[in-house]
Amino acid sequence: MIESKMVESVAKQVNIQQDVRSFECVTTDSRKQAKHALFIPLVGDRFNGHHYLQAAIDSGATGSIWQEDEPIPTWLPADFQLYFVENSLVALQKLAQVYRDAVNPYVIGITGSNGKTTTKDIVFQLLGGEPYVHRTAGNLNNHIGLPLTLLSMPRDCKFAVVEMGMNHAGEISLLSKLARPDLGIVTNIGEAHIEHLGSREGIAKAKMEMLDGLKPNGALVMDGDEPLLESFQQQETISIGFGAAATETISDVKQTNEGYTFSFLGESFWHLPLLGKHNVKNAAYGMWIAQRLGVPDSLIKARLAQTAITGMRLERVEGPEGSIFINDAYNANPSSMKAAIETVKSMSGFHKRIAVLGDIYELGPDEEALHRSVAEAIDAPITDVICVGEKAFWIYDELKKQHGSVAIDYVEKVEDVAALIRPHLKHDTVVLLKASRRLALEQVLSAVKGGA
Template sequence: MRMELKECAAIAISTRGTVDQHVIQGITKDSRESLPNALYVPIKGDRFDGHRFVLQAMENGAIASLWAEGTPIPSDLPADFPLIIVRDTIEALQQLAKLYLNKVKPVVIGVTGSNGKTSTKDMIEAVVATTFKTHKTQGNYNNHIGLPLTILSMDEGTEVIILEMGMNHFGEISLLSKLAQPDLAIITNIGESHIEFLGSREGIAQAKLEIKDGLKESGLLILDGDEPLLQHVKATNVLSCGYGEENTMTIVDQQGDENGFSFGIEGEGTTYYLPMLGTHNVKNATYAIAVGHYLNIEDSAINEGLKHLKMTGMRLEKYEGLHGSLLINDAYNASPTSMKAAISAIKELKNYERKVVVLGDMYELGPDEEAMHRSVAQSISEPITDVIVIGEKGRWIGEEVKKLQKPINVSLFSVKEDAKDAILASLSDQTVVLFKASRGLALETIITGFKKDIQEAGK
């Protein structure tokens, strides 16, 4: 980023120190971060107050700071160190992001959904970056603090910015959408994530549709046309993607293996290729293709972008396991919808006789969490051969598979460390293993251990 400090001062109640002749070239909320010529944003939480660390921020390169009105100023802070005094530093951060968006004027793409936000964001970037200078949300910077920080970290020459929008409660997506004012808004799907706070899938759909609140008048809404809870959303500026014939973009001629999928779009002559597992990711790719069409990117460039896609980690990520096995790390997070989709992706693999799913607890599912865990068992059928479940909640999945008397080996473990031997016993060159659970369980550490075993075996 690049902003003159006096531009930032436009949002201030008042200022302290010298605000002229300074140029901000970065922004940080972490006083420990070394960032020359940065604006420091002190965030005040229930258990901490970033204002206490302004001197550390200054030592690490900050040349100015936002400052909440009424907060005592440290006596040893130099008198000429610029403070932009505001009512609330988070609101001020959001206002600065708006100012910077209006200055740079990129095409803004907002992405939300219960599952697949990050994968879709990565696919859109892969397509758009073939033609435009592109910036996207990094990591989980997708909330009321992370999104403005993402905006303020983009280069002045950015032509397209891709903003992931997450939420736990009603009103949060609306705030982000109004802040970003997207030209394109995408809803990947409606699942069960955060149903504890939103009450029902209908509530989740309502919350996700808040992305329309800030959509520019000339903007386009792209959504999952196969989702019944979104099928009432009809307008000239709505484009639906999916497998149903009623969609604006209907997926056809899909073929796949363990390396990815080829597919087409009804009415087009192009065959696209996606180097990823999972039919659900083909639908995510159609959102990226729709964005490419909106931006008048050539089909050949869209295809080239998808072919060279670089995904954020732990999204159906493949590793070679012991004895030539294939390990699939989809352990970043989980909901019933995403877990069922990942299981389906493993079922689609043709070259493995033994298909093992290692599943664990899913969180934030509310009072119906047991029923939602048990519902996953309906997706576990042949050619799945083994189910290894971990955790108190994950146990419900295994119990339900047993109850349904499916011809599948079921093993139940309280903690992931105890599951390692059972997983090891299944590994051969005919075995594929999926790892899937909520973030809190960190199932990927099992894979990390196996990778160390491979390294030791190779010595």
């Protein structure tokens, strides 16, 4: 619930005599049905939300932020409230800060090249979930999405677990200053967005902008196996990893086809029902935080065993004829693609291990070399590789040079993959689907299930 006094605090003036009112939610989408909503019309290069005020009113808005350089509609209802500002985006962000301070939850901010959403879901689960833990929905993790995430918090929220995404330097700094996290997590440093940041060193520096908004005496949890983060170590920094250099070490990691057991925080036999060794580290971030915040180990263990994450992230799905698909098609960069391949290689009980690998985007001028580097991870027990898309041809071409035992194929379009893998689908076959989001590689699974 957003009170009018909060909105007034970010406005220069109000269009009518202010009455006492509140808004049940904030929306930037005039099409979204939202009763008693505050509409915030954003302006971009190709759109102007002010033009859709009538639609917003029809959808339930009872007030709106309004840029002072925009004409006021002559048909405006007499009881409809306008709050005048210089810039509606800045007003959205400032309002989020005001509301964040009013609710005053313990904020956990998460960034990193891979694993943000999985770590968010794990932290959410370990802290007890709804109704007292609020988390980023979908991909609302940028300069618009994060303020909307904060503004959607329930007033009795105790914890807010928020993702912070980025494409360019300076963006995490802004998001951190908006959320003012009590605790930050940097999951890892990969190659995502290297096109804009130039190098992994540049990515590391951009991710560590999390420190810019971290509360005084706040703590930062980060990847203890990443040398690029060593220079950022400070008193309130905790590093978690598999190597001896980490502050908190994960050990005795054992994989099953359903997940992992491991030792951490002085206790053995933690069970995580997720694939991917990197998810053990993501879970460890959440476990350390939960323990720091007073959750008993017995409860952490019980909640960890029930962990569920957002789909298409090493998601195990049953396919035709008893086959298994590992649907990791939400997004990709070279390091996460290699990690997914290693996960499939380490799964037991499969005669056929098929990797369907697609284009990776936003890799910049080194995109060919980075695609070709994926071939380093491909050998037995992988039996078959199908590369799909224009950029994935580089993976295929590099594999051809190796003259290995792995059968390789190349297709240009996703819709051509199903016909290649369908004859191999049996009870002892596992298929990995991995590519950047734009390729929508999960369509392969729906195609083979539908018999297309």
